[in-house]
Amino acid sequence: xxxxxxxxxxxxxxxxxxxxxxxxxxxxxxxxxxxxxxxxxxxxxxxxxxxxxxxxxxxxxxxxxxxxxxxxxxxxxxxxxxxxxxxxxxxxxxxxxxxxxxxxxxxxxxxxxxxxxxxxxxxxxx
Amino acid sequence: xxxxxxxxxxxxxxxxxxxxxxxxxxxxxxxxxxxxxxxxxxxxxxxxxxxxxxxxxxxxxxxxxxxxxxxxxxxxxxxxxxxxxxxxxxxxxxxxxxxxxxxxxxxxxxxxxxxxxxxxxxxxxxxxxxxxxxxxxxxxxxxxxxxxxxxxxxxxxx
Numbered sequence: 001x002x003x004x005x006x007x008x009x010x011x012x013x014x015x016x017x018x019x020x021x022x023x024x025x026x027x028x029x030x031x032x033x034x035x036x037x038x039x040x041x042x043x044x045x046x047x048x049x050x051x052x053x054x055x056x057x058x059x060x061x062x063x064x065x066x067x068x069x070x071x072x073x074x075x076x077x078x079x080x081x082x083x084x085x086x087x088x089x090x091x092x093x094x095x096x097x098x099x100x101x102x103x104x105x106x107x108x109x110x111x112x113x114x115x116x117x118x119x120x121x122x123x124x125x126x
Numbered sequence: 127x128x129x130x131x132x133x134x135x136x137x138x139x140x141x142x143x144x145x146x147x148x149x150x151x152x153x154x155x156x157x158x159x160x161x162x163x164x165x166x167x168x169x170x171x172x173x174x175x176x177x178x179x180x181x182x183x184x185x186x187x188x189x190x191x192x193x194x195x196x197x198x199x200x201x202x203x204x205x206x207x208x209x210x211x212x213x214x215x216x217x218x219x220x221x222x223x224x225x226x227x228x229x230x231x232x233x234x235x236x237x238x239x240x241x242x243x244x245x246x247x248x249x250x251x252x253x254x255x256x257x258x259x260x261x262x263x264x265x266x267x268x269x270x271x272x273x274x275x276x277x278x279x280x281x282x283x284x
Contacts, residue, residue: 021215084247095240102214102232109218110225118221125219 022125023105026056036123044115048124051112055105062101065094141261147177147189148257148265171197192253196246203242210235 022029029052037045116124174197178190214231217223257265 021211023215023218024211084244084251087247088244091243095236099232099236102236103229106218106225106228106232109228113221113225121221125221 023055023109024059026052026059029055032124037120040120044120047115048112051108051115055108058101058104058108062097065097143177143180143186144189144257144261145264146173147186147193148253148261188256189253192249192256196249196253199242199245199249203239203246206235206238206242210239 020028022032030049033045033048033052037048113121174193178193210231214228214235217228217231254262
């Protein structure tokens with residue numbers, strides 16, 4: 001069954017409506033870090049912004065891989081009959097990629113956790 | 127011989143109904159990545175409601191049933207994703223929450239999401255089987271157009 005539609009279901013960790021969520025939107029995280037840590041003189045802001053950059057790289061890479069996956073899937077599925085079990089099997093690699101991306105986001109959050117003091121963390125996220 | 131315009135019209139309407147119902151149902155599946163209200167998904171739900179209102183007769187009952195189940199699963203998937211993204215960000219922003227708790231949240235969400243997604247794929251198989259073969263190419267054309275459009279936009283907006 002050449003249903004291209006469901007690819008979009010697995011495509012997103014973030015989506016419209018997540019504009020103000022720091023761990024889904026690196027730009028928001030950068031803004032929070034800039035506002036809260038601008039006065040710090042020990043290079044904490046610079047290191048924290050590097051973590052935000054890593055988050056952006058991670059999410060950008062994930063989106064690019066999903067996009068190419070969708071293109072390949074559309075191309076293939078338009079030429080042949082595929083039923084649900086086969087589709088589910090084909091979606092598994094992207095499911096795994098998605099899970100790994102979320103785990104990587106958690107690791108980046110942990111790096112930020114270790115970098116910032118309790119007070120700095122509260123200043124950023126409160 | 128006089129043409130039976132009424133019958134022709136009824137035939138056209140039935141075909142239109144089947145194409146519309148199939149396409150809208152599948153479009154709803156494709157819209158699941160978007161959870162902003164007022165999106166094309168809401169428009170799809172409205173179209174589906176209109177198609178279901180127009181449905182009558184035993185031959186459309188099965189399609190109606192499938193479409194309603196697709197709608198229910200789609201909504202559940204949207205709600206699940208919306209809850210996850212919000213909860214994940216909320217917890218990740220709280221210093222007292224551990225990485226293990228976040229991992230558990232991700233794990234639970236992935237199980238729920240994949241279960242709902244796979245249910246939708248099986249429902250699509252049901253819909254495909256229920257649609258007359260001559261209608262399917264029309265449904266597919268609409269579906270491919272819609273889903274590529276939605277996929278492209280969602281990726282560009284994230």
